[in-house]
Amino acid sequence: MSRIVIIGGGIIGRAAAYRLQKSGHAVTLAAIPDLQPASWGNAGHIATEQITPLAHFSTMRRALTERFPAGPVAIDWQRPATLLPWSLRFMRACLPDQTARGDAALGRLMRHALPAWERLVTDLGAPDLLDRHGVVKLWEGPRARDVQLAAQSADHGTARVMPLFEAEFSAIRDRIAVPLDAGLRYQGTAHVTDPRRVLDTLLEAFLHAGGRSIEAEALSLQRRDSVICVETTRGAQEADHVVLACGVRSAKLVPFLRVPLIAERGYHIQWAHGGNWALPNLIFENRALVVTRFGTQLRATSFVEFTSPDSLPDPRKWLWLEDQVRRLGLPVASPFTRWHGARPTLPDYLPAIGPSRTMPGLHVAYGHNHLGLTLAAITAEMLADSVAGRAPMRAFSPDRFGRPLFRKMRKQCS
Template sequence: MVATRLCAAVTAPLPPPRSVLVLGGGIIARTCALRLQEQECAVTLVAEPDTAPPSWGNAGHIATEQLQVLARFATAPRVLSDHFPRGPVALDWGSAPTWLPWSFRFLRACLPGSVRRGDAALRGLMLNALPAWEKLTKTLDRPDLLDLRGVVKLWESADADQKATSALQADHGPATTTPMDAAQIAAFNQALATPVKAGVHFAGTAHITNPRDVLDTLLARFVSAGGTHLAARAVKISPEADTVRVNTTQGDLTADRVVVACGVRSGALLPDVAVPLVAERGYHVEWNHGGQWTLPNAVFEDRAVVVTRFGSRLRATSFVEFTRDASAPDPRKWERLEAHVRALGLPVASPFARWHGSRPTLPDYLPALGSFRHAPRIVAAYGHNHLGLTLGPVTADVLSAHILRGVPLPTAFSPDRFGLRSGFSN
């Protein structure tokens, strides 16, 4: 049994690895693979082609202003107040056996001590998230992939001024806030069918200008740096005495370390470790704006809709749907997004393209990062929820330091924190 091997594993510090397998094809996996390859590891990235992973399909926002973990008692009532169709939160009742046990762990993570530890750990990553992105785009010789002009948040409701004031007074860490003036509000209202009443500009945030280009450029640079990309799916991980063996759909591989960055699939590769991931599904619609939209990227807060311009295209994203990755998407979510687009009067010069994707979310809304205590050759890099794109490069930085130099990570990120399924305690 793998669990027996886990408990029998040597817990002494391991020497720096010469070879690493990185499992996964999203932003976390690709940034980690490149960072390790740059530091003279022999890295193999194991990932089947995926033209639209969650890191491609989201709003492209580098959300440095989101410093607080979502697992807190103040958030929990939103499941009722913002439940679809009133708001963006949805429960897939056909997947209740998946998200119901997860929800009990979520409530436990809302206890004050857990929230304090989680906020402190997340803040530590967020303070370095944008600098890590800037460093990455320079490494890729593609500074054009990162737009540093920030984002605006807009309110339409009668209490818009009060909501904007609350946003201005909140702690946003490295992000800074400025109220939008009358001229800036008027610029939006000239372009919108439904007027907005107040807005706040968030500087110190950013967005990706082309998510597909980011992923493709990362992979190309990784391969040009000497890395190996195996178009395969990892099936099983087996710790051995001095290596780790990974069974894939293209044969078996061994290495000194393996980094598990498979998003919602990560738990299936760690069958004896508790990995309470839920698929937090998001939806988007995308279309050609016909050259008619030049305004800043915007969050329409009262609608929970983010509108991002990617060149000639506009994308509207929303929804937090708790489900299983394999469950069928709900067309009503796309219909609601398209209704928001029409109500706002956004320019539409093409049919809508529809997408859905599963963000990997753990109950405490923190990623699992670092080596397993009882299997130190296996390294976790999953559970980044809606912050995967934001935290991709900084995750690569802290994990490479952990793997190569033994730099410890906050215990709040420990992949062992949910225990072992087979009854062994931490």
């Protein structure tokens, strides 16, 4: 049995804590409570169809042509020290040999995403946390049919794509106030039915299994003889293994690693639908807008905003979301609540999962970008393998971006 400290209390940190504790280890979860982490604030979608990393030159073109307010992309040009180094690495990741490796790696990983979630909710005794009814994507405009046909013939991994039955499409069009010209149903995907309950259930199950949780911020990591010392705001914690899973804050704890993370911020609004919503979860592709039902509530999410995690939110994004809700004619029976959160994104749009050679006993799980919820369950299983000495695929190695300059390494380790 190993002593393990997990740093980070989001969906990945909690899933890993539960999985490792159930594997027979003595696990301590160290995190400052966050009632609304990025995994809570997204669309709740288990996006098994998204098998291609966004590190492609086509993404770069879209980022330049679909900038807010004309599109969902926002780039904080006032922070060049954050943006420029990341952008240069992103462009390198877009080279053909790099994209081929990235596509293969993410496609392989995505095959395991939903089965891992099914195992997790079964182990938790809460299968109702996962809804497997899939999602409907909708298109507007004169090119909608062509785009639909292209989407239908594309590779979606384990997800199955099928045209909507006319009755189903008519039911959607009758409830939406803008003309809809095409739609597809994506089966083999899923969504969580209550993001807050998922987080709470994981923590409760972890504690019930004998895990330990402390409300503390990790300040530093240092290898001492055969153990890692985690200095926290509640004192030092010694461990045989440490799992670093604190999102965009991860980089500051491993200055001996190159961790080119950027905050890819998303926004949502949420409101009561008043019992007037019987449609499936919808993705309005032309608007880059996802509408998800969570019980009595609807949530609308959008935006890919590249910035620093400490920058102030942009209220115009919430106003845009509220305007879209009104334009679409969605039922609104309460005031809107607002959220924004920073998704940790690496330049190649692949997560870092597994052991680092720079510090024996250190395992990481960060950089999951918009797929954090989707990949949480399989990441937890991969971390259990990593602790057991079975390293994940090299494509996800935390060492793939190299190390800082030797002088920085020597200064840090002295």
